[in-house]
Amino acid sequence: MSHVPEPGATYEAAGVSIDAGDRAVDLMKVWVEKARRPEVLGGIGGFSGFFDATAIKHFDQPLLATSADGVGTKVAIAQAMGVHHTIGFDLVGMLVDDIVVCGAEPLFLTDYIATGRVVPERIAAIVQGIAEACVRAGCALIGGETAEHPGLLDPDAYDVAGSTTGVVEARNLLGAGRVEAGDAVIAMRSSGLHSNGYSLVRHVLLNPEAGAGWSLDRHIDELGRTLGEELLTPTTIYAKACLDLARNAETHAMAHITGGGLAANLERVMPDSLVAVLHRGSWTPQPIFGLVARVGSVAQADLERTLNCGIGMVAITSATDADRAVAVLEGHGLDAWVCGEVHEPTDAHHAERASVVLQGRHPGW
Numbered sequence: 001m002s003h004v005p006e007p008g009a010t011y012e013a014a015g016v017s018i019d020a021g022d023r024a025v026d027l028m029k030v031w032v033e034k035a036r037r038p039e040v041l042g043g044i045g046g047f048s049g050f051f052d053a054t055a056i057k058h059f060d061q062p063l064l065a066t067s068a069d070g071v072g073t074k075v076a077i078a079q080a081m082g083v084h085h086t087i088g089f090d091l092v093g094m095l096v097d098d099i100v101v102c103g104a105e106p107l108f109l110t111d112y113i114a115t116g117r118v119v120p121e122r123i124a125a126i127v128q129g130i131a132e133a134c135v136r137a138g139c140a141l142i143g144g145e146t147a148e149h150p151g152l153l154d155p156d157a158y159d160v161a162g163s164t165t166g167v168v169e170a171r172n173l174l175g176a177g178r179v180e181a182g183d184a185v186i187a188m189r190s191s192g193l194h195s196n197g198y199s200l201v202r203h204v205l206l207n208p209e210a211g212a213g214w215s216l217d218r219h220i221d222e223l224g225r226t227l228g229e230e231l232l233t234p235t236t237i238y239a240k241a242c243l244d245l246a247r248n249a250e251t252h253a254m255a256h257i258t259g260g261g262l263a264a265n266l267e268r269v270m271p272d273s274l275v276a277v278l279h280r281g282s283w284t285p286q287p288i289f290g291l292v293a294r295v296g297s298v299a300q301a302d303l304e305r306t307l308n309c310g311i312g313m314v315a316i317t318s319a320t321d322a323d324r325a326v327a328v329l330e331g332h333g334l335d336a337w338v339c340g341e342v343h344e345p346t347d348a349h350h351a352e353r354a355s356v357v358l359q360g361r362h363p364g365w
Contacts, residue, residue: 049110049143061170065104069094070161073198077231079156081216084122086234087160088129089136090195093235094258095164096137097313100239101254101269103174103246104166106137111144111162116153118146126160129234137239139164176271178252184322185266185276185340188241188329190312192233192288196259197307201231204296212295222287230288238313241332249325250318257308263356264305266314270342270355276316278340281360285310290365304358316342 056062071090078087088111096106111130113123123146134141144162153159193201204211205227216228223230238256245251253269262278270276289310293303303309317325322338329336 049108055107056167059167059169062167063104063170063173065099065102065166065168066163067095067098068161068163069098070159071195073202074195074231075159076202077198077216077228079158081228081232083232084125085129086232088126088131089133089234089237091130091160091162092133092137092139092164093237094195095162096139096166096237096239097242097256098258099164099166100242101174101256101313102168103172103243103251103254104168105243106139106164106166106239108140108142109134109162109164110142111160112147113144113158113160114147114149114153115158116148116150117155118148119156122158126158130160130162133234133237136237138243139166139239172246174246174251174253174269176253176269179269179271179274179316179342180252180318181274181342181344182319183252183316183342184319184325184338185278185342186315186317186322186325186329187283187311187337187339188236188238188313188315189283189335190257190286190308190310191236192230192286194235194258194308194312198231200296200298200306201292204292204298220291222291236312236334238334241329241334242313242315244332245315245317245325245328248328249321251315251321251325252318253316255314257311257313259306261304261306262309262311262314263354263358266356267354269316272355273345274342274355275345276340276342276356278356278358279360280358280362280365282337282339283310284363284365311339314339 069091071087071094074090075087078084091111092109095109099106109130111127113126115123127141127144130144131141202211205214206216207213214227216226216231218227219225220227220230242254246254255266255269257265266276266278289303289307292298292307293300315325319341326336326338
């Protein structure tokens with residue numbers, strides 16, 4: 001009896017569909033085109049994205065700023081809810097707001113999506129969110145990569161990451177070297193959790209063994225919506241507002257409040273010789289923060305070391321320009337206020353060995 005060979009192995013039989021990948025590219029093209037700047041050359045599909053660098057020729061000493069990041073375990077919420085068009089706002093927010101704190105204008109962004117199985121409509125929805133967020137931030141989406149990893153990731157699992165590049169004039173670089181005693185600390189309200197601390201939040205609220213074990217479709221009265229809707233609230237993108245602030249008010253430094261919380265991130269732009277004193281009494285965190293604290297019996301110190309607690313970005317400005325700074329930010333639709341000031345350290349501050357100190361209690365807490 002003769003042996004009839006079986007058909008040879010194929011890439012698709014191994015779990016990777018080239019056709020699905022091509023279909024995803026076709027679907028995302030319209031969104032990438034929306035996130036275009038005049039300096040972008042060509043379209044998607046090549047090996048590289050191109051950005052005309054003559055756009056920065058008018059700078060005397062251009063400094064390029066770059067950032068790479070992802071959105072952490074928030075993607076698990078998007079996957080569980082089957083909602084994929086908002087996670088891109090989280091990615092872009094994590095990237096552009098990290099470079100805008102030094103005064104850099106974000107120019108372009110590239111993304112990377114890894115998934116167990118390419119579902120073209122799902123990939124296109126993710127890219128839609130990224131592109132719309134790029135428009136919000138004023139930067140171009142010039143390229144990216146979608147990788148199918150069967151066997152490494154479950155078929156409906158994915159992760160997103162990206163990198164962005166921006167530019168700032170050297171003489172306009174913001175940072176600790178500009179901060180002075182007497183400066184005002186301006187807070188910008190977050191939209192909620194943003195994209196940090198979700199491992200804690202999921203453990204407290206969703207874990208059926210060690211936490212509350214709530215479902216994402218559970219309506220929470222104090223939130224005014226379902227838990228899933230709250231947890232999927234997109235990250236605020238502060239880029240354009242912060243650039244406008246740097247141009248129109250005497251701004252010395254800014255800090256993006258991400259993992260580590262308010263104090264740890266503000267410390268990154270504080271000189272060792274000064275201390276920022278922040279007043280909890282100047283704001284009340286959104287209900288989600290109190291919910292996590294209460295349900296998980298999370299101490300305030302641990303909450304503040306993990307979550308943004310209602311402030312997503314901070315600027316340090318001249319005290320004489322504080323009112324103008326708030327007005328500029330409010331003109332962009334942001335809720336902003338003076339939450340503290342910069343001082344010479346006292347003996348008590350020296351004892352605490354901290355350059356950022358939070359005092360008082362939140363109203364209603």
